[in-house]
Amino acid sequence: MATHDFRARALRDNIASIWRRTSPPKQLEPSPFRLRPSMPTRIVTLLCLFALAIGSISYTQAQTVTGQRLTLPRARDWTGDFSAMLKRRTLRILVPYSKTLFFMDRGRQMGVIAEFGRALEDWINARHKSETRRFHVAFLPTARDRLLQALNEGKGDAVGANLTITPARLADVDFVDPWLKNVKEIVVTGPTSPRLDTIESLSGREIHVRLSSSYADHLARLSDTFVAKGLKPIASIPIDENLEDEDLIEMVNAGLLPYVVVDDHKATIWSQIIPRALPRNDLVVSEGGEVAWAIRKNSPELKSALNAFIGAHRAITSFGATIRRRYFSNKRIVKNTLDESEAKKFAAVIDLFRRYGAQYNFDYLMLVAQAYQESHLDQSRRGSAGAVGLMQIKPSTAASAPIGITGVDRDPDRNVHAGAAYLRYLADTYVSDRIPSAWAAFRILSRNAMLRS
Numbered sequence: 001m002a003t004h005d006f007r008a009r010a011l012r013d014n015i016a017s018i019w020r021r022t023s024p025p026k027q028l029e030p031s032p033f034r035l036r037p038s039m040p041t042r043i044v045t046l047l048c049l050f051a052l053a054i055g056s057i058s059y060t061q062a063q064t065v066t067g068q069r070l071t072l073p074r075a076r077d078w079t080g081d082f083s084a085m086l087k088r089r090t091l092r093i094l095v096p097y098s099k100t101l102f103f104m105d106r107g108r109q110m111g112v113i114a115e116f117g118r119a120l121e122d123w124i125n126a127r128h129k130s131e132t133r134r135f136h137v138a139f140l141p142t143a144r145d146r147l148l149q150a151l152n153e154g155k156g157d158a159v160g161a162n163l164t165i166t167p168a169r170l171a172d173v174d175f176v177d178p179w180l181k182n183v184k185e186i187v188v189t190g191p192t193s194p195r196l197d198t199i200e201s202l203s204g205r206e207i208h209v210r211l212s213s214s215y216a217d218h219l220a221r222l223s224d225t226f227v228a229k230g231l232k233p234i235a236s237i238p239i240d241e242n243l244e245d246e247d248l249i250e251m252v253n254a255g256l257l258p259y260v261v262v263d264d265h266k267a268t269i270w271s272q273i274i275p276r277a278l279p280r281n282d283l284v285v286s287e288g289g290e291v292a293w294a295i296r297k298n299s300p301e302l303k304s305a306l307n308a309f310i311g312a313h314r315a316i317t318s319f320g321a322t323i324r325r326r327y328f329s330n331k332r333i334v335k336n337t338l339d340e341s342e343a344k345k346f347a348a349v350i351d352l353f354r355r356y357g358a359q360y361n362f363d364y365l366m367l368v369a370q371a372y373q374e375s376h377l378d379q380s381r382r383g384s385a386g387a388v389g390l391m392q393i394k395p396s397t398a399a400s401a402p403i404g405i406t407g408v409d410r411d412p413d414r415n416v417h418a419g420a421a422y423l424r425y426l427a428d429t430y431v432s433d434r435i436p437s438a439w440a441a442f443r444i445l446s447r448n449a450m451l452r453s
Contacts, residue, residue: 077154082301085157089133091124093117094142094156098244100327101162102139109139113160115323116313123309145212145241148172151296158306159294162263164214174299175292176306179314183289184264185218187280188271190252193259199283204232208239208248208257215261218286246270253277261285345377349390352413356420367391367420379412391419398422 078084085091095102095113102111109117121137128135140156147159151173158176164183165175189196196202203226209216216236223234239248245262252260253274267279293310295302313319346368353371357364368377374392375381386394388409398408398418402425405418 079154079296081299082305085302086128086135089130089135090138091120091135091158092138092140092156094140094147094150094159094161096144096147096161096244097141099246101160101244102141112162112323112327114139115326116160119313119319120306120309123312124305143241144210147212148294151294157295157302161294162291163294164263164289165292166214166217168217169214169294173294174297174303175294176303177310177314178290178292179310179320180265180291181289182287183291184281184284185215185261185286185289186264186267187259187261187283187285188249188252188267189259189278189280190255190257191276192255192257193252193278196259196280196283199285200226200229200231202226202234202283204234206235206237207259207261208237209261210241210243211236211238212241214289215285219261222285249274249277263289263291346372349377349412349416352390352416356417360420360424362420362423367416367423370423371416371419379415389415391415393419393422 078088093113095111097103098111100112102109102113117137117139121135124135124137140150142150142156144161147161147163148169150156151159159173163169163175164185165178169175187196187199187202194201194205199222202222207219209219219234219236223236227233243251245260245266248257248260249262249267249270251257253276264279264281267277271277271279293306295306349371350364350368353364353367356362357367371377371390371392374387375390377390379389381390381392382388383392386396388395390412391408393408393415395406395409397403398405398414403418403421405414405421408415408418
Protein backbone atom coordinates (compact mmCIF):
# COMPACT_ATOMS: atom_id res chain seq x y z
CA MET A 1 0.00 0.00 0.00
CA ALA A 2 1.34 3.43 -0.86
CA THR A 3 2.62 5.66 1.91
CA HIS A 4 0.31 8.40 0.67
CA ASP A 5 -2.75 6.19 1.16
CA PHE A 6 -1.51 4.93 4.51
CA ARG A 7 -1.18 8.39 6.01
CA ALA A 8 -4.38 9.66 4.39
CA ARG A 9 -6.47 6.81 5.76
CA ALA A 10 -4.99 7.27 9.22
CA LEU A 11 -5.85 10.95 8.97
CA ARG A 12 -9.44 10.16 7.97
CA ASP A 13 -10.14 7.88 10.91
CA ASN A 14 -8.37 10.23 13.28
CA ILE A 15 -10.34 13.36 12.37
CA ALA A 16 -13.19 12.65 14.77
CA SER A 17 -12.41 14.90 17.69
CA ILE A 18 -10.48 17.93 16.50
CA TRP A 19 -13.47 20.16 17.15
CA ARG A 20 -14.52 20.40 20.76
CA ARG A 21 -17.94 19.92 22.32
CA THR A 22 -20.59 22.00 20.60
CA SER A 23 -23.89 22.56 22.42
CA PRO A 24 -25.02 24.86 20.93
CA PRO A 25 -22.48 25.24 18.10
CA LYS A 26 -19.82 27.73 19.03
CA GLN A 27 -16.58 29.10 17.69
CA LEU A 28 -13.75 26.64 18.12
CA GLU A 29 -10.98 27.46 20.54
CA PRO A 30 -7.92 28.65 18.63
CA SER A 31 -5.05 26.24 18.23
CA PRO A 32 -1.66 27.25 19.62
CA PHE A 33 -0.43 27.25 16.01
CA ARG A 34 -1.78 29.14 13.02
CA LEU A 35 -0.67 29.21 9.44
CA ARG A 36 1.46 32.10 8.31
CA PRO A 37 1.59 33.28 4.68
CA SER A 38 5.37 32.86 4.75
CA MET A 39 5.13 29.11 5.33
CA PRO A 40 3.91 27.62 2.01
CA THR A 41 5.94 24.41 2.29
CA ARG A 42 4.59 23.72 5.78
CA ILE A 43 0.91 24.07 5.02
CA VAL A 44 0.19 20.39 4.56
CA THR A 45 2.26 19.51 7.63
CA LEU A 46 0.08 21.76 9.73
CA LEU A 47 -3.24 20.60 8.36
CA CYS A 48 -2.22 16.98 8.93
CA LEU A 49 -0.96 17.62 12.44
CA PHE A 50 -4.09 19.52 13.40
CA ALA A 51 -6.07 16.44 12.47
CA LEU A 52 -4.08 13.86 14.38
CA ALA A 53 -6.40 13.13 17.26
CA ILE A 54 -9.66 11.49 18.24
CA GLY A 55 -12.15 11.94 21.03
CA SER A 56 -14.24 9.29 22.69
CA ILE A 57 -16.98 7.97 20.41
CA SER A 58 -19.80 6.84 22.65
CA TYR A 59 -21.74 4.52 20.44
CA THR A 60 -21.57 0.80 19.96
CA GLN A 61 -22.42 0.94 16.30
CA ALA A 62 -23.40 3.48 13.69
CA GLN A 63 -25.62 2.65 10.81
CA THR A 64 -27.62 4.11 7.96
CA VAL A 65 -31.30 3.24 8.14
CA THR A 66 -33.46 2.94 5.03
CA GLY A 67 -34.75 6.35 4.07
CA GLN A 68 -33.59 9.68 5.42
CA ARG A 69 -33.42 8.90 9.14
CA LEU A 70 -29.90 8.29 10.41
CA THR A 71 -29.11 7.12 13.92
CA LEU A 72 -26.09 6.91 16.19
CA PRO A 73 -26.97 4.51 19.03
CA ARG A 74 -25.12 5.10 22.30
CA ALA A 75 -23.31 2.58 24.45
CA ARG A 76 -24.13 2.25 28.11
CA ASP A 77 -21.47 3.04 30.70
CA TRP A 78 -20.71 0.34 33.22
CA THR A 79 -18.17 -0.43 35.92
CA GLY A 80 -17.24 -3.70 37.52
CA ASP A 81 -14.38 -6.13 37.88
CA PHE A 82 -13.23 -8.88 35.52
CA SER A 83 -16.00 -11.28 36.52
CA ALA A 84 -18.58 -8.75 35.28
CA MET A 85 -16.68 -8.41 32.02
CA LEU A 86 -16.72 -12.17 31.60
CA LYS A 87 -20.48 -12.11 31.95
CA ARG A 88 -20.77 -9.38 29.33
CA ARG A 89 -18.09 -11.11 27.26
CA THR A 90 -16.50 -7.73 26.56
CA LEU A 91 -13.47 -5.75 27.76
CA ARG A 92 -13.22 -2.17 26.50
CA ILE A 93 -9.83 -0.53 26.01
CA LEU A 94 -9.68 3.25 25.84
CA VAL A 95 -6.99 4.32 23.37
CA PRO A 96 -5.69 7.55 21.86
CA TYR A 97 -5.53 7.71 18.09
CA SER A 98 -1.87 7.42 17.17
CA LYS A 99 0.24 6.40 14.20
CA THR A 100 1.80 3.70 16.37
CA LEU A 101 -0.65 2.90 19.19
CA PHE A 102 -4.00 2.70 17.39
CA PHE A 103 -5.16 3.62 13.91
CA MET A 104 -7.36 2.34 11.09
CA ASP A 105 -5.92 1.02 7.83
CA ARG A 106 -8.51 0.11 5.17
CA GLY A 107 -11.03 -0.71 7.86
CA ARG A 108 -8.64 -2.82 9.96
CA GLN A 109 -7.64 -1.79 13.47
CA MET A 110 -3.86 -1.51 13.63
CA GLY A 111 -1.21 -0.38 16.08
CA VAL A 112 0.56 -1.60 19.21
CA ILE A 113 -2.57 -1.51 21.38
CA ALA A 114 -4.69 -3.13 18.67
CA GLU A 115 -2.19 -5.99 18.45
CA PHE A 116 -2.10 -6.37 22.21
CA GLY A 117 -5.88 -6.24 22.37
CA ARG A 118 -6.31 -9.00 19.82
CA ALA A 119 -3.74 -11.13 21.64
CA LEU A 120 -5.55 -10.44 24.92
CA GLU A 121 -8.87 -11.47 23.36
CA ASP A 122 -7.42 -14.80 22.25
CA TRP A 123 -5.72 -15.27 25.62
CA ILE A 124 -8.97 -14.70 27.54
CA ASN A 125 -11.00 -16.93 25.22
CA ALA A 126 -8.51 -19.75 25.72
CA ARG A 127 -8.90 -19.50 29.50
CA HIS A 128 -12.59 -18.56 29.82
CA LYS A 129 -14.38 -20.44 27.09
CA SER A 130 -18.06 -20.15 26.36
CA GLU A 131 -19.98 -22.50 24.10
CA THR A 132 -22.23 -19.70 22.86
CA ARG A 133 -20.42 -16.37 23.09
CA ARG A 134 -16.86 -15.43 22.24
CA PHE A 135 -15.18 -12.87 24.49
CA HIS A 136 -14.43 -9.62 22.67
CA VAL A 137 -11.92 -6.84 23.28
CA ALA A 138 -13.24 -3.51 21.98
CA PHE A 139 -11.25 -0.34 21.32
CA LEU A 140 -12.72 3.06 22.10
CA PRO A 141 -10.63 5.95 20.69
CA THR A 142 -10.56 8.74 23.27
CA ALA A 143 -8.84 12.11 23.60
CA ARG A 144 -5.80 11.89 25.87
CA ASP A 145 -7.04 14.47 28.35
CA ARG A 146 -10.20 12.39 28.88
CA LEU A 147 -8.70 8.90 29.15
CA LEU A 148 -8.63 8.54 32.93
CA GLN A 149 -11.90 10.39 33.44
CA ALA A 150 -13.62 8.16 30.89
CA LEU A 151 -12.17 5.09 32.60
CA ASN A 152 -13.59 6.08 35.98
CA GLU A 153 -16.93 7.01 34.41
CA GLY A 154 -17.26 3.45 33.11
CA LYS A 155 -16.81 4.25 29.44
CA GLY A 156 -13.95 1.74 29.29
CA ASP A 157 -12.32 -0.93 31.42
CA ALA A 158 -8.63 -0.25 30.78
CA VAL A 159 -6.48 2.45 29.21
CA GLY A 160 -3.80 1.47 26.70
CA ALA A 161 -2.02 4.71 25.90
CA ASN A 162 1.69 4.32 26.68
CA LEU A 163 1.05 6.03 30.03
CA THR A 164 3.91 6.55 32.45
CA ILE A 165 3.00 5.72 36.04
CA THR A 166 3.07 8.91 38.13
CA PRO A 167 1.91 9.77 41.67
CA ALA A 168 -0.74 12.12 40.24
CA ARG A 169 -2.21 9.37 38.10
CA LEU A 170 -2.04 6.83 40.92
CA ALA A 171 -4.30 9.14 42.91
CA ASP A 172 -7.04 8.57 40.33
CA VAL A 173 -6.47 5.09 38.91
CA ASP A 174 -4.54 1.87 39.38
CA PHE A 175 -1.94 0.41 37.02
CA VAL A 176 -1.12 -3.14 36.04
CA ASP A 177 2.46 -4.40 35.84
CA PRO A 178 4.59 -2.27 33.49
CA TRP A 179 4.97 -3.29 29.88
CA LEU A 180 8.12 -1.16 29.55
CA LYS A 181 10.59 -0.09 32.24
CA ASN A 182 13.50 2.32 32.68
CA VAL A 183 12.04 4.91 30.33
CA LYS A 184 13.74 8.30 30.07
CA GLU A 185 12.03 11.51 29.04
CA ILE A 186 14.45 13.49 26.91
CA VAL A 187 14.59 16.66 24.83
CA VAL A 188 14.33 16.40 21.05
CA THR A 189 15.77 19.33 19.11
CA GLY A 190 15.43 20.40 15.50
CA PRO A 191 16.54 22.94 12.91
CA THR A 192 15.14 25.95 14.79
CA SER A 193 16.38 24.89 18.24
CA PRO A 194 18.61 27.23 20.22
CA ARG A 195 21.88 25.93 21.59
CA LEU A 196 21.24 23.67 24.58
CA ASP A 197 24.47 22.54 26.24
CA THR A 198 23.06 21.17 29.49
CA ILE A 199 19.64 20.53 30.98
CA GLU A 200 19.99 23.87 32.78
CA SER A 201 19.89 25.50 29.33
CA LEU A 202 16.11 25.05 29.56
CA SER A 203 16.01 27.61 32.35
CA GLY A 204 13.85 30.58 31.39
CA ARG A 205 12.70 28.93 28.16
CA GLU A 206 9.26 27.96 26.89
CA ILE A 207 8.40 24.32 26.18
CA HIS A 208 5.18 23.25 24.49
CA VAL A 209 3.69 20.25 26.25
CA ARG A 210 0.38 18.41 26.70
CA LEU A 211 -0.74 19.25 30.21
CA SER A 212 -2.20 15.76 30.65
CA SER A 213 1.18 14.13 29.99
CA SER A 214 3.79 12.97 32.47
CA TYR A 215 6.15 15.35 30.68
CA ALA A 216 4.25 18.30 32.13
CA ASP A 217 4.60 16.95 35.68
CA HIS A 218 8.27 16.23 35.27
CA LEU A 219 9.01 19.59 33.63
CA ALA A 220 7.32 21.27 36.60
CA ARG A 221 9.50 19.26 38.97
CA LEU A 222 12.62 20.15 36.98
CA SER A 223 11.57 23.80 36.97
CA ASP A 224 11.31 23.72 40.76
CA THR A 225 14.90 22.47 41.00
CA PHE A 226 15.99 25.35 38.77
CA VAL A 227 14.28 27.88 41.01
CA ALA A 228 15.90 26.29 44.07
CA LYS A 229 19.27 26.89 42.40
CA GLY A 230 18.43 30.52 41.69
CA LEU A 231 17.73 29.90 38.00
CA LYS A 232 14.71 31.02 36.01
CA PRO A 233 11.78 28.55 35.84
CA ILE A 234 10.66 26.71 32.75
CA ALA A 235 7.51 28.08 31.12
CA SER A 236 5.31 25.16 30.07
CA ILE A 237 3.03 26.22 27.21
CA PRO A 238 -0.11 24.06 26.81
CA ILE A 239 -0.37 22.42 23.43
CA ASP A 240 -3.34 20.70 21.80
CA GLU A 241 -4.09 17.44 23.63
CA ASN A 242 -4.89 15.89 20.25
CA LEU A 243 -1.23 15.94 19.21
CA GLU A 244 0.66 12.70 19.85
CA ASP A 245 4.39 12.56 20.59
CA GLU A 246 5.23 11.62 17.01
CA ASP A 247 3.26 14.65 15.82
CA LEU A 248 5.28 16.92 18.07
CA ILE A 249 8.51 15.39 16.78
CA GLU A 250 7.31 16.08 13.23
CA MET A 251 6.63 19.68 14.20
CA VAL A 252 10.16 19.99 15.57
CA ASN A 253 11.50 18.46 12.36
CA ALA A 254 9.52 21.02 10.32
CA GLY A 255 10.80 23.91 12.42
CA LEU A 256 7.36 24.69 13.86
CA LEU A 257 8.60 24.01 17.39
CA PRO A 258 12.19 24.47 18.60
CA TYR A 259 12.18 21.35 20.81
CA VAL A 260 9.91 19.02 22.75
CA VAL A 261 10.15 16.41 25.50
CA VAL A 262 9.22 12.78 24.70
CA ASP A 263 10.06 9.26 25.85
CA ASP A 264 13.52 8.19 24.73
CA HIS A 265 12.36 5.06 22.88
CA LYS A 266 9.93 7.12 20.80
CA ALA A 267 12.55 9.78 20.11
CA THR A 268 15.11 7.21 19.00
CA ILE A 269 12.72 5.41 16.69
CA TRP A 270 11.09 8.43 15.09
CA SER A 271 14.40 10.23 14.58
CA GLN A 272 15.38 7.40 12.21
CA ILE A 273 12.43 8.36 10.02
CA ILE A 274 12.30 12.11 10.64
CA PRO A 275 15.85 13.19 9.77
CA ARG A 276 16.13 16.65 11.34
CA ALA A 277 14.79 15.64 14.75
CA LEU A 278 17.70 14.96 17.10
CA PRO A 279 17.20 12.96 20.33
CA ARG A 280 19.31 14.58 23.05
CA ASN A 281 20.07 11.75 25.42
CA ASP A 282 22.26 14.19 27.34
CA LEU A 283 19.22 16.36 28.16
CA VAL A 284 17.17 14.14 30.49
CA VAL A 285 14.04 15.58 32.09
CA SER A 286 13.10 12.38 33.94
CA GLU A 287 14.33 8.78 34.08
CA GLY A 288 13.33 5.41 35.48
CA GLY A 289 9.80 5.67 34.10
CA GLU A 290 7.46 2.70 33.84
CA VAL A 291 4.83 2.42 31.10
CA ALA A 292 1.67 0.45 31.88
CA TRP A 293 -2.06 0.06 31.28
CA ALA A 294 -4.36 1.88 33.67
CA ILE A 295 -7.47 0.35 35.27
CA ARG A 296 -10.05 1.52 37.78
CA LYS A 297 -9.16 1.28 41.44
CA ASN A 298 -10.56 -1.70 43.37
CA SER A 299 -10.36 -4.06 40.39
CA PRO A 300 -8.24 -6.92 41.77
CA GLU A 301 -9.63 -9.54 39.38
CA LEU A 302 -8.86 -7.50 36.28
CA LYS A 303 -5.45 -6.53 37.62
CA SER A 304 -4.57 -10.18 38.24
CA ALA A 305 -5.72 -11.22 34.76
CA LEU A 306 -3.91 -8.40 32.97
CA ASN A 307 -0.74 -8.95 35.00
CA ALA A 308 -0.71 -12.57 33.88
CA PHE A 309 -1.22 -11.51 30.27
CA ILE A 310 1.36 -8.70 30.36
CA GLY A 311 3.88 -11.03 31.95
CA ALA A 312 3.75 -13.23 28.85
CA HIS A 313 3.65 -10.35 26.36
CA ARG A 314 5.81 -7.52 27.75
CA ALA A 315 8.42 -5.72 25.66
CA ILE A 316 11.22 -8.16 26.50
CA THR A 317 9.26 -11.17 25.19
CA SER A 318 9.33 -12.34 21.58
CA PHE A 319 5.77 -11.04 21.15
CA GLY A 320 6.67 -7.62 22.51
CA ALA A 321 9.83 -7.44 20.43
CA THR A 322 7.87 -8.28 17.28
CA ILE A 323 5.29 -5.57 17.97
CA ARG A 324 7.91 -2.93 18.66
CA ARG A 325 9.78 -3.84 15.50
CA ARG A 326 6.59 -3.85 13.41
CA TYR A 327 5.33 -0.43 14.46
CA PHE A 328 8.38 1.47 15.61
CA SER A 329 10.56 0.87 12.56
CA ASN A 330 7.97 1.01 9.79
CA LYS A 331 8.76 3.95 7.54
CA ARG A 332 5.40 3.73 5.77
CA ILE A 333 3.83 5.38 8.81
CA VAL A 334 5.32 8.78 8.09
CA LYS A 335 4.34 10.65 4.95
CA ASN A 336 6.42 13.43 3.49
CA THR A 337 3.94 16.16 4.29
CA LEU A 338 6.26 18.88 3.01
CA ASP A 339 5.73 17.90 -0.62
CA GLU A 340 5.39 21.05 -2.76
CA SER A 341 2.70 19.45 -4.95
CA GLU A 342 0.52 18.93 -1.88
CA ALA A 343 0.94 22.58 -0.90
CA LYS A 344 -0.14 23.65 -4.40
CA LYS A 345 -3.32 21.58 -4.11
CA PHE A 346 -4.00 23.23 -0.79
CA ALA A 347 -3.53 26.74 -2.15
CA ALA A 348 -5.91 26.05 -5.06
CA VAL A 349 -8.90 25.23 -2.87
CA ILE A 350 -8.26 26.90 0.48
CA ASP A 351 -10.70 29.76 -0.12
CA LEU A 352 -13.58 27.29 -0.46
CA PHE A 353 -12.82 25.80 2.94
CA ARG A 354 -12.44 29.20 4.56
CA ARG A 355 -15.83 30.26 3.19
CA TYR A 356 -17.82 27.20 4.22
CA GLY A 357 -15.90 26.69 7.45
CA ALA A 358 -17.02 30.15 8.52
CA GLN A 359 -20.59 29.58 7.29
CA TYR A 360 -21.02 26.31 9.20
CA ASN A 361 -18.87 27.18 12.21
CA PHE A 362 -15.97 24.78 11.60
CA ASP A 363 -12.28 25.54 11.70
CA TYR A 364 -11.45 25.60 7.99
CA LEU A 365 -8.26 23.58 8.59
CA MET A 366 -10.40 20.76 9.95
CA LEU A 367 -12.45 20.72 6.76
CA VAL A 368 -9.27 20.74 4.69
CA ALA A 369 -7.86 17.84 6.68
CA GLN A 370 -11.06 15.87 6.11
CA ALA A 371 -10.90 16.55 2.37
CA TYR A 372 -7.20 15.78 2.25
CA GLN A 373 -7.61 12.32 3.71
CA GLU A 374 -10.75 11.59 1.68
CA SER A 375 -9.59 12.71 -1.76
CA HIS A 376 -6.04 14.06 -1.46
CA LEU A 377 -7.69 17.36 -2.46
CA ASP A 378 -8.65 15.92 -5.84
CA GLN A 379 -12.13 16.85 -7.12
CA SER A 380 -11.91 14.13 -9.78
CA ARG A 381 -11.58 11.37 -7.18
CA ARG A 382 -14.35 8.76 -7.31
CA GLY A 383 -14.92 6.27 -4.52
CA SER A 384 -16.05 2.68 -4.97
CA ALA A 385 -19.21 3.33 -2.91
CA GLY A 386 -20.25 6.29 -5.06
CA ALA A 387 -18.67 9.11 -3.09
CA VAL A 388 -17.23 11.91 -5.21
CA GLY A 389 -15.04 14.97 -5.15
CA LEU A 390 -13.01 16.78 -2.55
CA MET A 391 -15.17 15.77 0.41
CA GLN A 392 -16.05 12.32 -0.98
CA ILE A 393 -19.76 12.78 -0.38
CA LYS A 394 -22.39 10.85 -2.34
CA PRO A 395 -24.44 12.95 -4.78
CA SER A 396 -27.61 11.31 -3.43
CA THR A 397 -26.70 12.30 0.14
CA ALA A 398 -25.89 15.86 -0.91
CA ALA A 399 -29.11 16.23 -2.91
CA SER A 400 -31.36 14.85 -0.16
CA ALA A 401 -32.93 16.91 2.61
CA PRO A 402 -31.76 18.69 4.60
CA ILE A 403 -28.65 19.39 2.48
CA GLY A 404 -30.28 19.87 -0.93
CA ILE A 405 -27.14 20.60 -2.95
CA THR A 406 -26.68 19.15 -6.44
CA GLY A 407 -23.72 19.12 -8.78
CA VAL A 408 -21.22 17.92 -6.18
CA ASP A 409 -19.65 15.60 -8.75
CA ARG A 410 -18.74 18.49 -11.05
CA ASP A 411 -18.28 21.61 -8.97
CA PRO A 412 -15.68 21.69 -6.15
CA ASP A 413 -17.46 24.66 -4.58
CA ARG A 414 -20.71 22.71 -4.29
CA ASN A 415 -18.83 19.64 -3.08
CA VAL A 416 -17.19 21.47 -0.18
CA HIS A 417 -20.44 23.30 0.57
CA ALA A 418 -22.35 20.01 0.77
CA GLY A 419 -19.67 18.36 2.89
CA ALA A 420 -19.60 21.20 5.42
CA ALA A 421 -23.40 21.36 5.53
CA TYR A 422 -23.64 17.61 6.11
CA LEU A 423 -21.10 17.74 8.93
CA ARG A 424 -23.03 20.54 10.62
CA TYR A 425 -26.26 18.54 10.20
CA LEU A 426 -24.66 15.52 11.86
CA ALA A 427 -23.19 17.62 14.65
CA ASP A 428 -26.45 19.37 15.46
CA THR A 429 -28.76 16.39 14.98
CA TYR A 430 -27.00 13.27 16.19
CA VAL A 431 -24.32 14.28 18.66
CA SER A 432 -26.79 14.68 21.52
CA ASP A 433 -24.28 13.36 24.06
CA ARG A 434 -22.05 16.34 23.25
CA ILE A 435 -19.17 14.08 22.27
CA PRO A 436 -17.23 15.23 19.20
CA SER A 437 -18.16 12.41 16.86
CA ALA A 438 -19.67 14.21 13.87
CA TRP A 439 -16.45 13.82 11.89
CA ALA A 440 -16.53 10.09 12.46
CA ALA A 441 -20.25 10.03 11.68
CA PHE A 442 -19.59 11.75 8.35
CA ARG A 443 -17.26 8.94 7.35
CA ILE A 444 -19.50 6.19 8.66
CA LEU A 445 -22.89 7.35 7.47
CA SER A 446 -21.84 8.70 4.08
CA ARG A 447 -20.48 5.28 3.18
CA ASN A 448 -23.49 3.35 4.49
CA ALA A 449 -21.10 1.33 6.64
CA MET A 450 -21.37 -0.41 9.98
CA LEU A 451 -18.94 0.39 12.76
CA ARG A 452 -18.72 -1.70 15.89
CA SER A 453 -16.79 -0.23 18.79
